[in-house]
Amino acid sequence: MTCINDGILRTHLDGQLTGAELIGVTEHLVSCTDCRACFEKLRAESAQMQDLLATLAPAADSITINPAMAYAQFDNQYGTASEPKATWIARLFAPRWRPAWGFAAVAMVVTILVSVNPVRTWAQRILAMLRVQKIQVVTIDPTTLMSSSEPDSRPYKLFNQFVADNIVVTMDPGKPAVVSNLTRAAQLTGYPIRVIGSLGAPHSVEVNGETTFQMTIDRDRVATLLDEIGRSDIHIPESANGALIAVHIPKTVISIYGDCPVRHRYVTSNPQSQAEALAERKMERMASIKDTNCTYLIQAPSPTVSVPPDFNMSEIAEAALELAGMSPAEAQSFCQTVDWSSTLVVPIPRNSSSYETVTVDGVEGTLITETLSQGNRYSLLWIKNGVIHSLSGHGNSSDALSLAASLR
Known part of the structure; x- marks a missing residue:
């Protein structure tokens, strides 16, 4: 068995x-x-x-509570609370997202990782290999991404079926390995792992396995999905139909410092189990909503993407950015400013986040700050020696840069 x-x-x-x-x-x-x-x-x-729920049990002399009123009070207090978000790279490597990427996520992955017009190799028949060398931020409106659709609606069903039919995982990373120290993590990954010197040894270290997957673009299916979500105005070029795109994500190390919430990792296609997982994540959010003593350092060699050398991604990139809330003119203008052959574009939500270019670890980095009701959160991103670094936690820009300066 x-x-x-x-x-x-x-x-x-x-x-x-x-x-x-x-x-x-x-x-x-x-x-x-x-x-x-x-x-x-x-x-x-x-x-x-x-045990936690037992503490909520009513006393013998407690008054009768109206469930509807109690829920309304709870929803008023917690329903609008902002959920602490994982960093972009944490979300990228999170196991629960690997089997669930639909058109919007896939389009964004393609947009941020592949070239508008890949450099042709000496042999036109082989695939162009693209590797991330720098980071650039773009602001998007996340509420536009199928925001009006319910999980059991037709758009979501088409969304999930598109994933099942068009994305094939060719190398399964398996379960993340929790290791005893960074030395062991370096042995498993094959590259040196750095530590935040001012925080000492991490409380926990996870190694995520190597992952590869490929996607075949089905233009008719994408057009149907866009029509279902009310975005038939977005054009997918006929030349994109049947194109094969392959992504390789190397082994990744997540170093966890402080009193961070438990990271739930189980993935299932069973609806009841999915509901249980969602409930767990909501409980995790409530437990950690005021937790500020938690820092993540994620290190990963640059992912690589293989695309047909004569495949022009300009219109695909623009379509994905339109789906993420940009106007056609904005998407076209932005695409013209980016060297897509070597740039990882990080989408951040409008109105709740700000970003700035900083010098970190001797190279150029990007500092993203999110303003939340329980305090600011930062994500500091940079690439050095071919390794993407993501440092995230609660605090301001000086906190982030101070921790990064102590890396060794």
């Missing part, structure tokens, strides 16, 4: 398995140390959550 996914383990933990399935899972847990450890971790997390 192969290893059991977290969704089945949770079902077993809830006592919902019966018959042969229950026997099979029980026997497997006896023989598999990895699954047993995962099950015990889920059991511990469940017990902790039960």
Whole structure:
């Protein structure tokens, strides 16, 4: 029996398995140390959550509470609270996003990673290999990305089916490996891993596996999706149809400093399990909404993208930026300012974020600041010696630059 996914383990933990399935899972847990450890971790997390919920139990003399009024009060207090966002690179490598990228995300990945007009190699038949060397920011309106669609609506179903039919993962990264120290992380990744000197050793270190995937552009399917979300005005060139784009993401190291929330990682296609995962992330958000003692340092060699050498990405890039809230004129103007053969464009939301170019680690970097109700968050991004660095935490620009200056 192969290893059991977290969704089945949770079902077993809830006592919902019966018959042969229950026997099979029980026997497997006896023989598999990895699954047993995962099950015990889920059991511990469940017990902790039960303890927390127990503190909310009403006293014997408590008054009767109207559930609708209670929910309204809760939603008023927490419903509009801004969710602490992971950094751009954390979201890129987060396991839950790998199987769920739809047209908008794929279009943005293509836009930010591939060239408008790739440099032709000596042999026109081979693929152009593009590698990120610098970073540039673009502001977008995230509310335009299918904001009016519900998860069970036709646009979302088309969105998910497009992913299933057009994106193929050719190298699965597997589960992130939690390692004991940075030396071990360097051994697993094959490149030196840096530490924030002023913070000392990280509290936790994760190594994400190497990933490759490829996408085939189906122009008719993309056009149908755009029509469903009310953006039939966005044009996809006929020359894009059937183009194959391949992405390679090297092993990535996430160093975690401070009292950071637990990072939930299980991925499932089961709707009920997806709902459980969403609930977990909301609970995680509530638990960490006031937590300011948490810093992430993410290090990853530049991803590479393979595209047909004669494939002009200009219109695709402009279409993706239009989907992200730009006008056609704005998208065209922006594309003309970027060297797409070597630039990673980082989208940030309008009105809630600001950015500036800074000098960090002896090179040019980009400092992004988000203004949230619980305080500012920063993301400091730079590339040095072919490695992308992302430093994120709570605080201001001086906090970010001070931590970066202590890297060794």
